[in-house]
Amino acid sequence: MTQAASSEAEAVAAALAGRQPGYSALMGLHREAVFRLARGHLGSEADALDVTQETFVAAFLALRRYDPARPFRAWLLRIALNKCHDWARRRAVRRFFAFAVPIEEAAGIADEGLDPEQALASRGEVARIHAAIAALPDALKEPLLLCGVEGLSQEEAAAVLGITRKAVETRIYRARQKLSHLVEG
Secondary structure (H helix, E strand, C coil): CCHHHHHHHHHHHHHHCCCHHHHHHHHHHHHHHHHHHHHHHHCCHHHHHHHHHHHHHHHHHCHHHCCCCCCHHHHHHHHHHHHHHHHHHHHHHHHHHHCCCCHHHHHCCCCCCCCHHHHHHHHHHHHHHHHHHHHCCHHHHHHHHHHHHCCCCHHHHHHHHCCCHHHHHHHHHHHHHHHHHHHHC
16 A cells, blocks of 8 residues: 555544544545536636535545455545536526626626736636536536546546546547537637
């Protein structure tokens, strides 16, 4: 067992015993991976932050059901994918209420970022790429995010998604083709 795997196993054991350092260690190890997966899936950093928080809450509440024989990261990323699906189903209702802010409050919000032209160009390009990834069908998006962004092997992604390694390979190939057309077009 590697040192990282043993420290993860110790963190899981501590969290199961109700000790805060165990929870903190697990969040420290996996927070960025869950956030990247959620941002890639949803296309929005704000939504990804909310889904990341929901993922950890759900995981810690269900920690007693975790099977230590399986990788914790794969278990946690499956929960994150489920939360992304839930979030997408509720998106229409949230969009309706997002426009309910009074215009007087919105007028006082200033952006203190970079030079407006540079920031616009950079944000536009990044947003276009995130939108293209978010526009992919889930069946193509999920293997691409798990392997391409999170660095999971095709075998690990197949275990998370409950499909074969060859299906992961095929879906990644198709996702890259579709992304190429979406970004160029």
